[in-house]
Amino acid sequence: MSIVELKEVCKTYPAFELKDISFSLEEGKITGFIGRNGAGKTTTIKSMLNLVHPDSGEIYYFGLPLAGHEREIKQRVGYSTGTLSWYPRKPIKNIVEVTRMFYPNWDEKSYRKYMELFGLDESKKPIELSEGMKVKFNLLLALSHRAEVLILDEPTSGLDPFSRDELLEVFATLKEHGATILFSTHITFDLERVADNIIYISQGEIRAAASKRDFTKHLGQAGETLEEIFLRLERKVTE
Amino acid sequence: MSAMLRKEMRLSALILTYLFIGFALLTLVPGYPVLCGAFFITLGIFQGFQSAKEANDIVYSALLPVAKRDVVKGKYQFVMMIELCGFAMMLILTVLRMTVFQASPVYRQNALMNANPFFLGSALLLFGLFNVIFLGGFFKTAYKMGKYFIIYIFVAFLVILGAEALHYFPGLDSLNAFGFEHFGLQLALLAAGILLYAALTYLSYNKACKDFERIDL
Numbered sequence: 001m002s003i004v005e006l007k008e009v010c011k012t013y014p015a016f017e018l019k020d021i022s023f024s025l026e027e028g029k030i031t032g033f034i035g036r037n038g039a040g041k042t043t044t045i046k047s048m049l050n051l052v053h054p055d056s057g058e059i060y061y062f063g064l065p066l067a068g069h070e071r072e073i074k075q076r077v078g079y080s081t082g083t084l085s086w087y088p089r090k091p092i093k094n095i096v097e098v099t100r101m102f103y104p105n106w107d108e109k110s111y112r113k114y115m116e117l118f119g120l121d122e123s124k125k126p127i128e129l130s131e132g133m134k135v136k137f138n139l140l141l142a143l144s145h146r147a148e149v150l151i152l153d154e155p156t157s158g159l160d161p162f163s164r165d166e167l168l169e170v171f172a173t174l175k176e177h178g179a180t181i182l183f184s185t186h187i188t189f190d191l192e193r194v195a196d197n198i199i200y201i202s203q204g205e206i207r208a209a210a211s212k213r214d215f216t217k218h219l220g221q222a223g224e225t226l227e228e229i230f231l232r233l234e235r236k237v238t239e
Numbered sequence: 240m241s242a243m244l245r246k247e248m249r250l251s252a253l254i255l256t257y258l259f260i261g262f263a264l265l266t267l268v269p270g271y272p273v274l275c276g277a278f279f280i281t282l283g284i285f286q287g288f289q290s291a292k293e294a295n296d297i298v299y300s301a302l303l304p305v306a307k308r309d310v311v312k313g314k315y316q317f318v319m320m321i322e323l324c325g326f327a328m329m330l331i332l333t334v335l336r337m338t339v340f341q342a343s344p345v346y347r348q349n350a351l352m353n354a355n356p357f358f359l360g361s362a363l364l365l366f367g368l369f370n371v372i373f374l375g376g377f378f379k380t381a382y383k384m385g386k387y388f389i390i391y392i393f394v395a396f397l398v399i400l401g402a403e404a405l406h407y408f409p410g411l412d413s414l415n416a417f418g419f420e421h422f423g424l425q426l427a428l429l430a431a432g433i434l435l436y437a438a439l440t441y442l443s444y445n446k447a448c449k450d451f452e453r454i455d456l
Contacts, residue, residue: 051301051456074304086299087250098249101242102303 003027003180004149009047009057018043018204021057025149025180025197030171032195032212033184036234040204041184045153049079061149075103078147080138082154088127092120092137096144103145111144117166131158139167143174150174152183156190168194188227200230202237243305243313244320250299251291256321259283263328266354267336269345273354274399277362280325281369281395284318285388288377297381298456308448311378315444318374322366326359333359341418352403353415356425360432361402367439368394378447381454 002024009021018040025031035041046052048059050070059066061073087095100106115122118136126134135155142150156164164187171181171194185191191198191212198215200208208219212226220229262279265271291297300310336354340346352358369391376387406415413421414428 046456049302050307051298053453053455070306071304074302079302084295084298087294087296089294090250094249098246099303101245102305 001027003062004048004182005058005060006044006048007058007060009044009054009059011043011047011052011054016040016043016204018047018054021047021201021204021206023199023206023209025182027180028175028178029196030175030181030183030194031197031199032191033182033199033201034186034188034191034230035184035201036186039201041201042153043204044201045079045151045182045184048151049074049077075105075145076148078142078145078150080135080142080150080152080155082131082135082138082157082159085126085129085134085138089125091123091125093122095126096122096141099141100144105146107144107146110146111140114140114143114170117170132160132163135159136163136167139170143170148179150179150181150183152181154184154186156183156185156187164190188225188230192226198226200233202234207233207237241313241316243300243309244316246300246303247313247317251287251294251296252317253283253287253290256283256287259286260321260325260328263325263332266329266332266358269349270351272351272399272403273358274352274361274365274402276329277325277365278395278399280322281366281373281391284321284369285373285384288384292382292384301456307452311444311447311451314378315370315374315440315447318370319440322369326362326366329354329362330359337418347417352406353417355416356422356429357414357416358402360429360435361398363429363432363436365395365398367436368398370436370440371443375443375447375450378451379454381451381456 004025006024007022009018011018016038021040021044033041033044043052047054048066050066061069061077064073066073096111118133118140120129120133120137120140126137129137135158139152139155142152156167159167168190171183175181175194183190195212197211198208199206200215208215210218216224216226216229219233220226221232224232259280259282262276262283265276265279266273297310300313301307333354333356336346346353372391372394373384373387376390377384405411406413413424416422416425
């Protein structure tokens, strides 16, 4: 059953176009959103969060259109990015206290658990955190309000191999608990590890969307890894 | 108090913004253009917006489980709170100047604008213009703000200059009334200031909601 659905989402910028983006996310599955830098991953994700207004197309969560149901949908959706951090000079504790006010479903137990797992210190400020720790902090905020859908924009970029491994473990555990996860990445190794489905975007168009097995079976050649398939497809598109 | 207003106060605001409310004390300084106090309060708000921009405050707010309109509402509520705190201080100090200090020579011999209800109405007009020009301008992009603040400085300067100069024009000396002189006219001018502030802020807020809904973050 699809829990998130994008239907023919289009967005035109002077130098870039997102063309008829359509895909759906299966409930309780991890979907890897892969594409090179500038392919349209972040614009698609921002459209899914109403940060970018598509010129046309529709976005549904839990069967509800995002337009007009923003408040209730966002209660059930978590977002984290590896590229932005909030309030660099405010203690984490203050940021969490404010964020918590907006979520009646805030799960203090999960929050404490992930604080410990990620090795975060509440008295620190984001400016004092490494890039990897900032990602973890963003993810912590998304994980602590029992989000049913997690949209993660390059959550593993900037993380050391151990932290990435930890995070991928967390994704797998969340999936076991029924969470639906979309995470954009250009690290194919992460997809090999945890993704059930793969959506491949290039030059603003979805080139393939399938289960990981079908993706490698139909688009891959004998013995090719995901990275090799991705590189070959990308070269073909840019030729 | 709304969650968005609490968020503005806890995360987005700069201590400087609160401290600048203290410029309302300029109301008591003799021989000083008292309306500048209102301008400095808005300067404190501008500083707060600059700091919030560096903290990615708008994107954080837009990602919260709120509608985009609520983000605008939170900012307007916060700005109005600061302005009205400043106004409340100015009101108390003006009442002091109109009663306890009304015969004080340092105020009587003041060549500049007197602290009276007309001054309070002018301060509200200045706040209303700030809300239209700066706040309304900010929500057109949610990141460009310098241009709108410069336009506001220019307009604010004209308003201050006009308010300071008007009572020198023939027949307008009642604008600079001491104590309770010309009290009916003075109250009418204050009421006009209140109405203008409410109308300008309301119009600006509605336009800001529409503009912010349209932009990409």
